Amino acid sequence: MIDLTSVAPTTWFATGYAVVLVIVAYGIDLMSHRAARNLESHRTAGFVYHEDHDAWVCPEDQWLWPQSFDPDNRVMRYRGSPTICNACPVKDTCTSSAGGREIQRNVDPWPASESARFHRGLACTVATLAAAWPLVSAFVAPTPTESWGLAGMTLLVVLVSLPLWSHLRRARVDPEGVVFRSSDDNAADRAQTAHHQLTRRTAYWSDRKHPAVGDSAPGHGRAR
Numbered sequence: 176m177i178d179l180t181s182v183a184p185t186t187w188f189a190t191g192y193a194v195v196l197v198i199v200a201y202g203i204d205l206m207s208h209r210a211a212r213n214l215e216s217h218r219t220a221g222f223v224y225h226e227d228h229d230a231w232v233c234p235e236d237q238w239l240w241p242q243s244f245d246p247d248n249r250v251m252r253y254r255g256s257p258t259i260c261n262a263c264p265v266k267d268t269c270t271s272s273a274g275g276r277e278i279q280r281n282v283d284p285w286p287a288s289e290s291a292r293f294h295r296g297l298a299c300t301v302a303t304l305a306a307a308w309p310l311v312s313a314f315v316a317p318t319p320t321e322s323w324g325l326a327g328m329t330l331l332v333v334l335v336s337l338p339l340w341s342h343l344r345r346a347r348v349d350p351e352g353v354v355f356r357s358s359d360d361n362a363a364d365r366a367q368t369a370h371h372q373l374t375r376r377t378a379y380w381s382d383r384k385h386p387a388v389g390d391s392a393p394g395h396g397r398a399r
Contacts, residue, residue, distance in 0.1 A: 186321045189312035193332050196305030200298040204339060207294035208285055215281075222278060231278050235263055239278050249288060250279045286342060295343045302336035 221234035231239040231253050237260070239253040255275040260266060270276040281288060286295040306329050313325035 182321060183317050185312060186316060186325060189309045189325060190328050193305045193309045193328055196301050196308075197332055197335055200301040200305065200336065200339065203301065204286075204295055204298040207291065207298075211285065211288075211291060219278060224280065233269070233276065235265060237263070239276065242277075244282070249283050250281055253278045253280070292343065295339065299336070299339050299343055302332070302339055306332040306336070 219231070222231045222239070224231050228238075229241055229251075233239060233255065237255055239255045241251055242254045243252050244250075245252060254277045257273060257275040260270065260275040261273060263269065286292050309325040309332070310329040313322045313329065316322040316325055
């Protein structure tokens with residue numbers, strides 16, 4: 176049985192150092208991922224993505240269709256109809272653009288973006304330091320038992336850190352494999368949506384919630 180009181184302080188320090196740095200590494204990755212997710216949620220607040228149509232629906236029940244793919248920033252750009260957006264009763268709180276509201280969607284999973292890969296790389300660097308210290312200490316430990324213990328700690332740190340490295344090495348989504356439906360591809364969907372909206376005879380969601388004075392019933396607001 177190992178007498179813990181006889182373990183050298185440098186061994187305890189190397190072990191504690193490795194544990195703390197692993198926690199810091201995952202903390203960096205978690206915080207950066209959460210910040211990116213919160214930013215994305217803020218940018219698309221109220222908008223709902225429909226994967227089957229590759230399009231977004233805004234809070235006013237209008238569709239934003241794909242317009243272009245940006246290969247440099249790895250994002251798909253969607254835009255609403257300028258005619259509809261400029262006549263929207265809540266345009267001032269949505270966008271200042273006269274060309275319609277734009278939404279961007281990252282086509283690659285975390286951490287494929289440049290910012291995400293930077294923070295993931297930083298986390299991996301910290302994890303490397305966590306493994307390096309006990310490994311170096313193993314060669315100068317005062318007893319063989321402590322050397323093997325530090326070597327085991329190094330192996331444990333490497334195993335715990337593998338998810339960070341495996342995700343960092345993931346290949347980005349192939350641009351040729353990105354699902355992109357052009358305006359022509361979405362023509363049938365647009366026609367069906369337009370027919371559906373026409374039969375409902377409603378304008379904007381805000382109009383249906385707050386009918387204008389003089390309207391006989393909700394749902395008879397401004398025409399699209």
